[in-house]
Amino acid sequence: MQVLVIDDAQINVTLLCRLLEKIEQCSSISFLVPESALAWCQDHVPDVVLVDYMMPAMNGIEFIRRFRTLKHCADIPVLMITANDEVALRYEALEVGANDFLIKPVDKIEFLARTKNMLALRRNQRYLENRASWLDAEVQKAILEIRAREQETILRLCKAADSRDPETGAHIVRMANYSCLIAKNLRLPESVQAMILEAAPMHDIGKVGIPDHILLKPGKLSADEFSIMKTHASLGHQILAGSASETLQMGAEIALSHHEKFDGSGYPNGLSGTNIPLSARIVAVADVFDALTSERPYKRAWEVDRAIEFLKDGSGQHFDPLCVDAFLADFSQVLAIKERYREDSDDLKVFGSY
CATH class of the missing domain: 1.10.3210.10 (Hypothetical protein af1432)
Structure with missing residues (x-):
């Protein structure tokens, strides 16, 4: 599974990506500029997003707001990292679509636990998406079979009259x-x-x-x-x-x-x-x-x-x-x-x- 990491500080990006390496079957892709991350998301779907709140050009809340406008990213789990623990900020982040928070300085154990929870959420989403696709395929298959039987019945009725x-x-x-x-x-x-x-x-x-x-x-x-x-x-x-x-x-x-x-x-x-x-x-x-x-x-x-x-x-x-x-x-x-x-x-x- 792929985690998208966005932070304007390279040292923070390096730290988070190193921690993500400890999670099995998990890779990361990182951006220092949130606009570049949004451009990447136009054609890609991350499984989890880790985004810093304090960034100069576009803060984390604005990134999440724009990220949620992408149809294929509407339900992707987002974890916002911030040094600000004000309740008002959390409310605003939740309103635009954040799923969870981490307070700086990041605790390794808490980080791994929360990220794993986000990945588990995404894994279940993907399972349901695949299940829905499978069910849709099965329904279409059944419809085609019913249609074929209906056509055969019609043909036999016509032949009965034709005889x-x-x-x-x-x-x-x-x-x-x-x-x-x-x-x-x-x-x-x-x-x-x-x-x-x-x-x-x-x-x-x-x-x-x-x-x-x-x-x-x-x-x-x-x-x-x-x-x-x-x-x-x-x-x-x-x-x-x-x-x-x-x-x-x-x-x-x-x-x-x-x-x-x-x-x-x-x-x-x-x-x-x-x-x-x-x-x-x-x-x-x-x-x-x-x-x-x-x-x-x-x-x-x-x-x-x-x-x-x-x-x-x-x-x-x-x-x-x-x-x-x-x-x-x-x-x-x-x-x-x-x-x-x-x-x-x-x-x-x-x-x-x-």
Whole structure:
């Protein structure tokens, strides 16, 4: 442990440093000028400070006051050495942050005892700091493990829905990354971008509750069948709602509202404009674009330009204009996502970034 010694008299500095040599695992660094000691403390953290009170340019009390303004030195034990035993001086020293005192002439035994006490105090401080750092690291480790399990659960839920839907796994990866791109171009916080990337794949999870004869029907649905199909939005919300997970909460609002339309003509609640959750407005653009540009057993893929025109034509009616503009703002990234996550790609990681 390192003790900082400050005294304007070299003989006093030499004496104190010699005494410190008698303490095991203790080294010293000394300064005759308190300003130089403060400059050293800008980049270093002593374990204990021994400072003389009577010094010409800056006395010990002023040194302690300035020393305590250094954030990393706020709790370092300070022992002030003085020939003045006035109570008022001690009170002032305690107010600025002194921990203990020594009266000159310094008694060797008392000096060693008080310094060892200060070192023991600092040793306990360091133990607690290390313990706090270890606990913080363990907490972060546990959070990452919980996060990984949550992501696995989400992925398995999405796969469960996907196994019954003619749409492919590549679709949910692409639309999730498209959604993240829109969030990024809308300048949403990175934490929200990441959450949308993970929550977007859950948009159609309610399809697990739709009968096969409707879900897998190759042709156009009848009015009654379409009414049943539309319930997947509410079913998805019921599956995901009520979770303590913020990601699943966002997944629930996306599942419920991604078929709402900006002009209020969507379902299930006929919401319009900004009454539709932003996450759902984002996913609506991403989901429709990928559905249009993807080949299915019952349809051919649209050309990208045709799909872009569809989004533009639907801006302000089906889609939030801001989300459409954000999607088209950096279209090279859209094409990069489309190319990276092809149907035959081995890189279908939902939670990877584009």
